Amino acid sequence: MSTPRMVSAQRMMYFSIAVVIILIFGLNNNALKGIIGESLMNKVLSEELRRTGNWSNITPRFGPQGIDGLFVNYSKMGTPKSLLIAEAKYNKSNLNMTKDGIQLGSRWSAKRLRAYSK
Numbered sequence: 169m170s171t172p173r174m175v176s177a178q179r180m181m182y183f184s185i186a187v188v189i190i191l192i193f194g195l196n197n198n199a200l201k202g203i204i205g206e207s208l209m210n211k212v213l214s215e216e217l218r219r220t221g222n223w224s225n226i227t228p229r230f231g232p233q234g235i236d237g238l239f240v241n242y243s244k245m246g247t248p249k250s251l252l253i254a255e256a257k258y259n260k261s262n263l264n265m266t267k268d269g270i271q272l273g274s275r276w277s278a279k280r281l282r283a284y285s286k
Contacts, residue, residue, distance in 0.1 A: 198258075201258050202256065202258065205256040205257070205258045206236045206237070206256045208256075209236060209237055209254060209256040210225060210236075210237050210254075213225070213237055213239065213254060214239075217239055217241075217252070221241055222241060222242045222243075222244075223239050223240065223241045223242075223252070224239065224240050224242065225237070225238070225239055226238040226239065226240060234280065234284075235253055235254075235255075235277075235280050235281075235284060236254055236255050236256045237252075237253070237254030237255070237256070238251070238252070238253060238254070238284070239251070239252040239254070240252075253272060253277055253280075253281075255271050255272050268280075
């Protein structure tokens with residue numbers, strides 16, 4: 169079982185790896201920064217949600233129109249009971265307004281979940 173100190177150390181390790189990659193490669197490419205950020209977010213959230221409950225990560229649809237992270241919480245009977253949609257942001261990025269409404273808003277989420285289910 170992970171202790172809070174171990175979880176904190178893991179997060180620092182992931183953050184450190186991302187910083188090293190950025191420093192070595194001088195990442196100026198926002199798409200690449202987004203991929204790294206989404207990957208780290210999914211790794212940390214997956215570990216934390218598995219540790220704290222019966223959550224599973226569903227592989228997100230990558231790309232600028234996709235959901236960055238999608239997690240399902242299952243009941244003891246094995247049926248889905250909760251859904252968590254995650255959006256990764258880098259540096260000073262905020263949730264943006266899109267043609268489907270604000271990121272993570274009801275319309276935005278519903279449209280992407282429908283597309284994801286196809």
